[in-house]
Amino acid sequence: MNIAVNSIAASPASQTASESAATDLIRIEGVSKIFPASRNSAAVAALDGIDLTAPRGSITAIIGRSGAGKSTLIRLVNGLEKPTNGRVIVDGTDVAQLSEAKLRTIRRSIGMIFQHFNLLSSRTVFDNVALPLEIAGVSRRDIEAKVTPLLDLVGLADKRSRYPAELSGGQKQRVGIARALSTEPKLLLSDEATSALDPETTQSVLDLLARINRELGLTILLITHEMEVVKGIADNVAVIDGGRIVEAGSTFDVFSAPVHATTKVLLSGVPGMQLPDYVASRLSPTASPESATVLRIIFTGPHATDPILSQLSAELGIAVNILGGAVDEIAGKPFGTLFVSFPGDQSRVESVREFLRRQGLSTEVLGHVS
Numbered sequence: 001m002n003i004a005v006n007s008i009a010a011s012p013a014s015q016t017a018s019e020s021a022a023t024d025l026i027r028i029e030g031v032s033k034i035f036p037a038s039r040n041s042a043a044v045a046a047l048d049g050i051d052l053t054a055p056r057g058s059i060t061a062i063i064g065r066s067g068a069g070k071s072t073l074i075r076l077v078n079g080l081e082k083p084t085n086g087r088v089i090v091d092g093t094d095v096a097q098l099s100e101a102k103l104r105t106i107r108r109s110i111g112m113i114f115q116h117f118n119l120l121s122s123r124t125v126f127d128n129v130a131l132p133l134e135i136a137g138v139s140r141r142d143i144e145a146k147v148t149p150l151l152d153l154v155g156l157a158d159k160r161s162r163y164p165a166e167l168s169g170g171q172k173q174r175v176g177i178a179r180a181l182s183t184e185p186k187l188l189l190s191d192e193a194t195s196a197l198d199p200e201t202t203q204s205v206l207d208l209l210a211r212i213n214r215e216l217g218l219t220i221l222l223i224t225h226e227m228e229v230v231k232g233i234a235d236n237v238a239v240i241d242g243g244r245i246v247e248a249g250s251t252f253d254v255f256s257a258p259v260h261a262t263t264k265v266l267l268s269g270v271p272g273m274q275l276p277d278y279v280a281s282r283l284s285p286t287a288s289p290e291s292a293t294v295l296r297i298i299f300t301g302p303h304a305t306d307p308i309l310s311q312l313s314a315e316l317g318i319a320v321n322i323l324g325g326a327v328d329e330i331a332g333k334p335f336g337t338l339f340v341s342f343p344g345d346q347s348r349v350e351s352v353r354e355f356l357r358r359q360g361l362s363t364e365v366l367g368h369v370s
């Protein structure tokens, strides 16, 4: 069974297929993929009962550990793999039912960018971007008219006659993005597109993707192991584990209150997600008369900077010990976490949580320390 918390996968029961086609560019329904056994290996259930939608104009991220099934999922969307069961509907068409010839046509409406850019080293920047148009039989004049503004868009107008070997990693990925956009796709698939780039270059490529999404209304589906990428640009995120979606929802909801153990592990490097080591190593699940309760307070929206703790101390007469915390931004919204401890019994814990609830803050009891 899939556990789709804050589900972006589920659609209202009353929604008809045509209403869904109007709002969702991608609709993955009950998809399983089994790679059959070969002489050297047993059969692999790479995907198992996946339901996922990507609304038109959105940026949706798929995250998961190595081998979870992310690449298989993205390959189903552009028809490079066929599902064993279920439907993969892109812009109203079930890509799994298409012939190779029809698939070639539909792939023109799906751009793709890759971790290692996949540029042709013998072609200039201009000719790399022009390649999909040449393959589609577009005239040289129309190619010039389409490629030149794309090079402007990605900031490479002055590099049009350079070769890939003369470019930085970030510039190569910009060529990859311009090439992916050349056939005016509705959907951009991104397979670890920033994984080979340093943090600063990653940020500039993410800014470009966000701009393309905003200005061209392009739907983006990306797979990544970099939580910074998801946090920075994705509207929605789905967590895949062992071929199943274990958690999905808006990036803000999933990142601010992860539920599934796999999500918590994946997010452990995000500031404010993890207790400081010196506390984590002493944490016990059970309270004792001398122990203090350790609480995670999640600040969202306008509360992120409010002086809540001093109000708490004043109102309830409790000495609160701050253990750690961080203030961050997720999908453009302020988000803060504070780890605190305070002494007292269960009723004290409840009164603290109730006070914080009234301030609009969520809390999670992490355990107890002596």
Ligand SMILES: Nc1ncnc2c1ncn2[C@@H]1O[C@H](COP(=O)(O)OP(=O)(O)OP(=O)(O)O)[C@@H](O)[C@H]1O
Binding pocket: 035, 044, 045, 046, 064, 065, 066, 067, 068, 069, 070, 071, 072, 073
């Ligand atoms: N063509 C194939 N034949 C057999 N098994 C495959 C094939 N492609 C993928 N698999 C298996 O399916 C599972 C999911 O693989 P997939 O590449 O989708 O994972 P992933 O999440 O993208 O991993 P990574 O992050 O390491 O790229 C793995 O167990 C993998 O070994």
